[in-house]
Amino acid sequence: MxxxxxxxxxxxxxxxxxxxxxxxxxxxxxxxxxxxxxxxxxxxxxxxxxxxxxxxxKELHEADNSSDNEERLRMREGLECRDVYFRYTRSESAFTLEQINLYIPANRLTAIVGRSGVGKSTLIDILMGLMQPEKGHILIDGKPLTTENLLSLRSSIGYVPQDPFLFNASIRENMLMFEPDASEMRIWDALSLASASEFVNRLPQGLDTLIGDRGVRLSGGERQRLVLARAILRRPSILVLDEATSALDTENESVIQETLAKLKQTMTIIVIAHRVSTIRDADQVVVLDQGKIVQTGGFYQLAQEKRGLFSSLIGSQMELSLPSDTVS
Ligand SMILES: Nc1ncnc2c1ncn2[C@@H]1O[C@H](COP(=O)(O)OP(=O)(O)OP(=O)(O)O)[C@@H](O)[C@H]1O
Ligand SMILES: [Mg+2]
The missing domain is CATH 1.20.5 (Single alpha-helices involved in coiled-coils or other helix-helix interfaces)
Known part of the structure; x- marks a missing residue:
């Protein structure tokens, strides 16, 4: 069945x-x-x-992101800090920066010096509008920094940070990162201004050499020169260097010093440097101590203020770097 x-x-x-x-x-x-x-x-x-x-x-939202009509700002007069106070956390009793009054004139070289941890990098972060002061204002050409002019200020700044960042890509790709339309000729111009064209030329693949993660296949000085070239390529109206020359040998540094002297005719340069040779051409030197500005003035003027912090900061380097007639 x-x-x-x-x-x-x-x-x-x-x-x-x-x-x-x-x-x-x-x-x-x-x-x-x-x-x-x-x-x-x-x-x-x-x-x-x-x-x-x-x-x-995100500090700027799509609605107020006016990237279409975003114009590069051409600073005509200068950047100003007016009675600026800043601390990283409100609970801290002491301010990282206190009572900062500073005027950075356009198309001049301003150097910021001071001991480690005194607030130099913090000050330039505030000047670039990356952090807001707790009290006081940042003014650009006399106008306060607002969300409208912040974007155009940023786009006009070339920044070489203390810890420069390079991508795991070719030199060309790294150079074009922020200026994708730059021609090959402009890349080489920027490289030679930063005294980097020679070592790039020597590499077997030239501009197409892969530089490894964060640029490990380059030396510290080569990395810094490359980052400087990348900043110059954007033709910024304000160039900010945070100790960008610390890993350079004397020869390359003097080339960069010449570059800065040349560039300062067309752009505003703010540089944080320890070496006397880099700041010798500075039109204005700002000395920070314990979060406050303790001296401002021309290089030679401050060097002569024997009791000031500046002369002790540069003390040992003085004899080497000052022209003999200014050493008393
Ligand atoms: N993100 C942060 N959060 C909290 N404190 C910070 C932060 N960044 C820096 N600081 C503190 O603020 C002070 C100033 O730091 P800053 O990096 O501005 O010093 P600097 O002058 O650039 O030093 P250096 O010459 O070593 O680079 C330091 O005491 C530091 O510990
Ligand atoms: Mg710093």
Missing amino acids: SLQLFKAELPQLLLITIIFSRLWPRITGIESSMEQLSSTIPAFESYMQIMNEANNA
């Missing part, structure tokens, strides 16, 4: 078996996909969380 039944349904049975055998891999496939999905959900959630955090931290 059953056999009969079986017999009678054999074609259907076969069909069912075939269907099942075809379907089975799908079912197990779905099962493993579900498993995979459940294991990626936490990662996806934290990704979304980071995205949200990043979006919330």
